[in-house]
Amino acid sequence: MLPAILCLCFLTSACKHTPPEKRSNDPEIRQHITGTWTLDERPDINGYRGLEISPDGTLTSTKLDGTKQHVGTWKLDGSILVVTSNDPELVAKPDGSLGKQQYYPVIYASEHELICGLGISVAGRMRFKK
Numbered sequence: 001m002l003p004a005i006l007c008l009c010f011l012t013s014a015c016k017h018t019p020p021e022k023r024s025n026d027p028e029i030r031q032h033i034t035g036t037w038t039l040d041e042r043p044d045i046n047g048y049r050g051l052e053i054s055p056d057g058t059l060t061s062t063k064l065d066g067t068k069q070h071v072g073t074w075k076l077d078g079s080i081l082v083v084t085s086n087d088p089e090l091v092a093k094p095d096g097s098l099g100k101q102q103y104y105p106v107i108y109a110s111e112h113e114l115i116c117g118l119g120i121s122v123a124g125r126m127r128f129k130k
Helices: 002-014 026-032
Strands: 035-039 048-053 058-063 068-077 080-084 101-109 113-117 125-129
Touching: 026 068, 026 101
Parallel strands: none
Antiparallel strands: 035 048, 035 125, 048 058, 058 068, 068 080, 080 101, 101 113, 113 125
């Protein structure tokens, strides 16, 4: 009897899982990507608290003190946000080198929420709110 109860406990506990992560398809991302986005979590380590992704293809950052700075241009390549800039804070690559383009996978975009990866091969998420 005890082995049967233990087996039942293992089976029921093994079925618990986390819900799937929210995902957006390419048309949803294109529809919602533009706007003024504020980091949802603590401010970025580089002193940025948000981004303005303009419909004309320009990208502006907002620093912690509220000043805005033009940092480059953006475009979408499928669900990848491609940022072109000479700002070393935005284009630093995981290996420490610099490049003019950085790639941020867009995981989810809605009217009020934007979730991007930190890079193509970098774990972690940036979460923004409008």
